[in-house]
Amino acid sequence: MTYQAPVDDILAALKAAGAFDPGMMNADLDEETVRAILEEAGKFGADVLDPLNRVGDKTGSHLEDGLVLTPPGWADAYSQFAAAGWPALPCPAEYGGQGLPSAVAMGVCEIWNAANLAFGMCPLLTNGAIDALHIGGSDELKARYLPPMISGRWTGTMNLTEPQAGSDLNAVATRAVAAGDGTYRLTGTKIYISYGDHDLTENIIHLVLARLPNAPPGTRGISLFLVPKFSVNDDGSLGARNDVVCAGLEHKLGIVASPTCVMKFGEGDGAIGYLVGEENRGLNVMFVMMNAARLAVGVQGVAIAERATQKALHFARERRQGRAAGSKDMAPIIAHPDVRRMLLTMRTLTQAARGICMTTAAATDLSHNADDSETRARAADRVALLTPIAKAFSTDVAVEVASLGIQIHGGMGFIEEAGAAQYLRDARILPIYEGTNGIQAIDLVTRKLPLSGGNAVTSYFADVITTLKALRAANLTGFDFAIEQMGRALEALATATDWMGRQSQSTPGIALAGATPYLHLFSLVAAGDALARSALQAGNDPAPIAHLRFFAENRSVTAWGLAASIMAGHSVVLDADLGAIR
Amino acid sequence: MTYQAPVDDILAALKAAGAFDPGMMNADLDEETVRAILEEAGKFGADVLDPLNRVGDKTGSHLEDGLVLTPPGWADAYSQFAAAGWPALPCPAEYGGQGLPSAVAMGVCEIWNAANLAFGMCPLLTNGAIDALHIGGSDELKARYLPPMISGRWTGTMNLTEPQAGSDLNAVATRAVAAGDGTYRLTGTKIYISYGDHDLTENIIHLVLARLPNAPPGTRGISLFLVPKFSVNDDGSLGARNDVVCAGLEHKLGIVASPTCVMKFGEGDGAIGYLVGEENRGLNVMFVMMNAARLAVGVQGVAIAERATQKALHFARERRQGRAAGSKDMAPIIAHPDVRRMLLTMRTLTQAARGICMTTAAATDLSHNADDSETRARAADRVALLTPIAKAFSTDVAVEVASLGIQIHGGMGFIEEAGAAQYLRDARILPIYEGTNGIQAIDLVTRKLPLSGGNAVTSYFADVITTLKALRAANLTGFDFAIEQMGRALEALATATDWMGRQSQSTPGIALAGATPYLHLFSLVAAGDALARSALQAGNDPAPIAHLRFFAENRSVTAWGLAASIMAGHSVVLDADLGAIR
Secondary structure, three states: OOOOOOHHHHHHHHHHOOOOOOOOOOOOOOHHHHHHHHHHHHHHHHHHHOHHHHHHHHHOOEEEOOEEEOOOOHHHHHHHHHHOOHHHOOOOHHHOOOOOOHHHHHHHHHHHHHHOHHHHHHHHHHHHHHHHHHHHOOHHHHHHHHHHHHHOOEEEEEEOOEOOEOOOHHHOOOEEEEOOOOOEEEEEEEEEEEOOOOOOOOEEEEEEEEEOOOOOOHHHHEEEEEEEOEEEOOOOOEEEEOOEEEEEEOOEOOOOOOOEEEEEEOOOOOEEEEEEOOOOEHHHHHHHHHHHHHHHHHHHHHHHHHHHHHHHHHHHHHOEEEEOOOOOOEEEHHHOHHHHHHHHHHHHHHHHHHHHHHHHHHHHHHHHHOOOHHHHHHHHHHHHHHHHHHHHHHHHHHHHHHHHHHHHHHHHHHEHHHOHHHHHHHHOOOOOOOOOHHHHHHHHHHHHOOHHHHHHHHHHHHHHHHHHHHHHHHOOOOOHHHHHHHHHHHHHHHHHHHHHHHHHHHOHHHHHHOHHHHHHHHHHHHHHHHHHHHHHOOOOOHHHHHHHHHHHHHOHHHHHHHHHHHHHOHHHHHHOOHHHOO | OOOOOOHHHHHHHHHHOOOOOOOOOOOOOOHHHHHHHHHHHHHHHHHHHOHHHHHHHHHOOEEEOOEEEOOOOHHHHHHHHHHOOHHHOOOOHHHOOOOOOHHHHHHHHHHHHHHOHHHHHHHHHHHHHHHHHHHHOOHHHHHHHHHHHHOOOEEEEEEOOEOOEOOOHHHOOOEEEEOOOOOEEEEEEEEEEEOOOOOOOOEEEEEEEEEOOOOOOHHHHEEEEEEEOEEEOOOOOEEEEOOEEEEEEOOEOOOOOOOEEEEEEOOOOOEEEEEEOOOOEHHHHHHHHHHHHHHHHHHHHHHHHHHHHHHHHHHHHHOEEEEOOOOOOEEEHHHOHHHHHHHHHHHHHHHHHHHHHHHHHHHHHHHHHOOOHHHHHHHHHHHHHHHHHHHHHHHHHHHHHHHHHHHHHHHHHHEHHHOHHHHHHHHOOOOOOOOOHHHHHHHHHHHHOOHHHHHHHHHHHHHHHHHHHHHHHHOOOOOHHHHHHHHHHHHHHHHHHHHHHHHHHHOHHHHHHOHHHHHHHHHHHHHHHHHHHHHHOOOOOHHHHHHHHHHHHHOHHHHHHHHHHHHHOHHHHHHOOHHHOO
16 A cells, blocks of 8 residues: 555644644744645655655665665656755755754654655755754855755765764774865774765765864764765865765665665775864764754654554455454454554554654754743753653654554565565664664663753653643543553652652662663653643544543553662662673 | 573473473483483584574575475485484374473474574474374374374475465365365465475475365364375375475565465365365364464574574673773673663563473473373363463564664664574564464463363462462562562452453453453563572572562563553453544
8 A cells, every 4th residue: 555644643743742833833834834745745755755665675775886876766756856845845044945843844754754764764864964064064064065965966974883883982983184275084984874875966975973183082082074975166066086985785674775885984095074063072063963863763763653554554454354243244354352452552652652753843943943042941951851752762663563563464464575574674773773772761861861950851740740630621531540540650750750860879870770661651651741632632533532542541551660660670680790691 | 603502591491390390201301311402402403503594594495496495505404404303302102203292392492493493494383284193183194194204204284374364264265075085186275384395305294274065164164184295105105296386485574494385286186185183173183283383483482582682692792882880991782781681681581481381381291191180181271371371472572582682783783694683584473373462362361261160270370379489488689579579460460360251251342452461461470480480499590580580570560550451451442433543
């Protein structure tokens, strides 16, 4: 079946996140305009990107004579993508972008990645490079490089990881030396560089972390450089090929069509690079854009979960197996309670993840656009707090939902032609890249809980209490147990949060040992809150109300178990000598 | 790294399951003999099967001119496997087998499947065919077919599934017509037939479900037939090729080397078949062997979980990333609390699954060998009760553990060459075949809970209470909270079991809607019980004690959440109209 962009659901999530509240949207963006954008994106996704998803998975990208060739049809699809102006959507207006709010941009981002995750990677990473350059680059660099990147004529990459340094940027060893003319020469190897080379555009702009001579050790000695594949002349035309090549492609479990490159910088005289931001302050630029990139990966999780859910629902309506109670005919398997439970789990988790991501995106917009600085600061705290949840929860959901999608297909789910298996293979990278979900949990516990003296988290809890009050006031039929469980989940989270705060100061190891279950507990509350805000605005639509109740009765109920795991389950983790983990 | 058979752990699980208790083992099998068997199997697995695992995954099996060619090296490995006498291990002595107890056979089965799951499928399914033939076949059929199957000269297959009938055997449509000479002619198509054709042996014996003319509709009209690839002359030599061919191979997510065949019976004059058991009673034979087959699939889950854990542990000891608290050097990632939590989860779940499978296997032996019929009957109840747990829990564990294994590898986990991804791809079939895990849950709730008037389950609970008492008496340091949680988990299960019993009679749909969380809750208790019995015999070994405590503090704690999900979470599952699942 063809992907159908869930325009109504995305709009509902935008509304529930407050994205249409006064002052949030650009003046010219009302709901109908946003709907029109999402519907156009949905058409492009369904008509152009979706048909390339399977062929991309089967064919993959290939390295020939040092150049990467994308699968048949991809270059043409990218040209259409750029010609339609899609790359410019979320980008700054001063350099040719359309400056759409983050919340709308994330809705469109979901559509690209649901239609074709391996394709969606390319604009997603280009946006990251545009953000970094926009944040940190000189006016001259921005003027030269941003317009063609924003128009889609060139793409961008992020070059962080090195063979000896996976998640640990302390160990970055790529070297940069000043050439005396204001430029630098880079030497080193980067791995896992998505779209590090390809045949979609005439030029590729690499943003590269590297170390200057005499730079301080560790992360305080890392600088950021712009390294174009082809140098750019003053008139904007392309000059000589730079000393950067793709030396190999990885053979991956999923997103097979997305070329994951080993990039060699400076195999000859050194790759010509341009400093972005200040010397040794490269990570500051990276960290500013990292929240946006992590949120976008969370949205990729929503995208795959949506796609897997659509496919499983379609299958469960068509496939007839067994008899429903009281019938002699073969029933569509959606009639069987256990299958319904799986489908409701898939749909509910998808909506919850979308709600959390949209809440984070709307807070991003508020952090940029609010009139008063206090509101902006509070919104920035909210973004910082929710970003690890949006990234980790949504990508865990993607894997769980894609796996359930296989299960609903039965034996067919294991056959590649059916398509359900690809979603699990594709989804499996999401909990790993842009900071593993373990790193998200550690970030939440060590950096985000202490934020603004703890006010970031307490003000969030206050908002959750407001949602719960509104839920109680709404008097939904049959919700007594559900609301009780959501209240208990918040109590469990508050208790665990106090406890975590004490541990972080006295015995950080204990806090770290509980970081992942703590993130899971936090996610339970955040997901319940997002689903509740959707249910409260649902009007006559029974679906969001059913999703909320299903979540509360089947997931929120596990909150105190997670709290026990955090507050008691750490001792074995820390005490067990290595012999006990054998 | 090469697979190392966990001989000590398998022996410990055998002991904890009571497999060495008086009267359980054959007279000539003491612990040292069993250790020697496991060590020999471990050597064969490591030296012969493990090296073929990656090449099998990369190359796969191929169909050429109607014949299936296995990957390079596989036919030779199979010849060595048969020559060493391994196929005969679990088989009846009267037909040339070694008659090893089920518990020991399952230990060896784990080793084959850990070393190479796609290879292990072949003897596993042959054992199923041998069982069915042994249970249901006439003396003549058994004398002609069992010895060469048991010696490994021929393999066997199970032909149940048809395109229109996945999990639903009511819909079996393959036809069998009496030929008048005591044989039958079969016509029809079967799908998902593992090793339906291959080049490992000279003959293949298919056991096929089919329908006679005028057979009653549904499952009461299904008969079982033996259909050899080549007919067998009276002197045991091979005769004419039978009218059965492999018409296609599936392109699968995992176990790529195991040929999954579309089998066409009777494209010409009809495939010659021999009735196994009585007409229309084929499912009776199938059901008797089904417990054994489901347990064996559970053991495949243990196998993959073990393999993934070994690999992740090895990686976590070698890979250095980040600093440990208080150190300036890069630490092996096993030093990081979050990684330790993942590793402990992997190891603990693997041991729990192994413990449940071994408990079920030992009960199988007791059900055959006990002196008094009451003990045999009680043991048979225990096998019936625990089999859906062994199958579903162990295979869910396989997927969870294999996925954690990828996560521990970080970006490398997503690269196929690293090998961690294959375990997830391979493992993903296990919750689907031999009855999906949803079907296991329904079997548990609808067939196993009412068994022997409910005594099957109450006598199991009594044994769990005995384990808990012994655990309290053992006075393990720091176990107060853990034991409390295990007690609470049993209370939750007992409460949910009573509730399920009432629902099953009044409103079966409600019981079905809670079947999967009920199976999860039951698994929590069964896993805790198995880990506790291991811990109680651990002596000076800290590992089983650490695993028990970790499980109790991090998993048993979720029991009441699951109970709430069962007893409250069903209403939305059943009430939500199809519009709410969209």
